[in-house]
Amino acid sequence: DAVGRQRGAGIGGGNDEREQTLNQLLTEMDGFAENSGVILLAATNRPDVLDAALMRPGRFDRRIHVDLPDRRGREAILAVHARSRPLEPEVSLSDWASRTPGFSGADLSNLLNEAAILTARRERQSINDEAISDALERITMGLTAAPLQDNAKKRLIAYHEIGHALLATLLPKSDDLDKVTLLPRSGGVGGFARTMPDEEVLDSGLISKAYLEARMVMAMGGRAAELVVFGPSEITQGASSDLEMVSRIAREMVTRYGFSALGPLSLEGEGSEVFLGRDWLRSEPHHSQKTGNRIDAEVQQLARRALSQAVSLLECRRELMDELVNLLIERETIEGPEFRAVVERAGELGEANIEAAQVGL
Incomplete structure (x- = not known):
């Protein structure tokens, strides 16, 4: 979506540098030029803003839609990110996978990153359930403010x-x-x-x-x-x-x-x-x-x-x-x-x- 956004979508349209880049990319992908041995890979989080010419059948041989991970997928992603972070024995990645429905792989990575930062601030050697819980609240609800006194x-x-x-x-x-x-x-x-x-x-x-x-x-x-x-x-x-x-x-x-x-x-x-x-x-x-x-x-x-x-x-x-x-x-x-x-x-x-x-x- 950084290169392939829809052309002429703004007021007055225009032929700016981005549109020229997209036109050149489409020309190279039309199949008339000799481009054997060249593989084009692209990824986007916003397929709704891509140009129609880029998304028509024949441009890309295959499209792969990556959904949000299910519980088993979240547990496997957490296990990958936990390899480089010391976890206490009582931490169950399966339980935290069940408590994070709707989280993407980036969200889960961010969760363990925040838990590691909190653990370091508390001068502990390994991440426990309390640190992960506090990290989850920090991600979903924001930073903790001073307790109410009134x-x-x-x-x-x-x-x-x-x-x-x-x-x-x-x-x-x-x-x-x-x-x-x-x-x-x-x-x-x-x-x-x-x-x-x-x-x-x-x-x-x-x-x-x-x-x-x-x-x-x-x-x-x-x-x-x-x-x-x-x-x-x-x-x-x-x-x-x-x-x-x-x-x-x-x-x-x-x-x-x-x-x-x-x-x-x-x-x-x-x-x-x-x-x-x-x-x-x-x-x-x-x-x-x-x-x-x-x-x-x-x-x-x-x-x-x-x-x-x-x-x-x-x-x-x-x-x-x-x-x-x-x-x-x-x-x-x-x-x-x-x-x-x-x-x-x-x-x-x-x-x-x-x-x-x-x-x-």
Whole structure:
């Protein structure tokens, strides 16, 4: 994509040096000149921006698509990068491969690099599970900031994150909770509840309507917890990123997947200009203004329903929320298995499965 980008994609086009290089490359690849003994190899992470002439049949004899590695592949990649790094005997690469779904080979290399740096800073001789865990959080969530001191703010953030974590545990179609923490991160993140994506969904590429609805309800957990505990007048802007994700999922459900009352229609696409004119030359929608209004109404209905379901699931579990918040404030971090054990000990998992089935989740 550094050499073979689409020609004339910007405003006004042009015949710059890059396009001349691509034209010469295409001339050499057309097969009319004597080029026996020459093998051309190319790689890209952006096949969508390549010139059509470069991608037509006959240019390259074979195309190899490299997908993200599965669990066994991630374990083998971690083993390769672990050869030059001392690991403690209790470190299980198989466990870390299962905890990193969706990671590429470069991500896994970066994970062990960060773990090695943290190990050196702590003046240890070998990498342990704690260093890898801290490296994973640093990669996915950012640098650790100073712990919160304000008790009121700390309790508010605790309820917000417990709302996410509790719904992730209660909903049978949701991703599994990995950990919930109050330790802030750079960029203004006061805490987070991290889930592990379902590897079967990632590998198959098939996403069900129930899974998307569960993701929206789980994303609304923070706002729902604030509503249940503090009331409508005391909700905060902490759910802004959650609302963005819910809006995106809801719009895709309506316009691309046919998961709404509008029926099995694809009303919007992903296509857009990829170069200079992308932000100025937006294509007109392929539907009427009336249909656009119905799309907006369906998106709003899906978002409101997700919030209503999140509130209903948390409202009747206020005592359990208080217990989990006190535990989180005391520990600052609760791992997923321990969190699920507390919820199961309270006898909520079976009842939540029945409630989730009743609301279609």
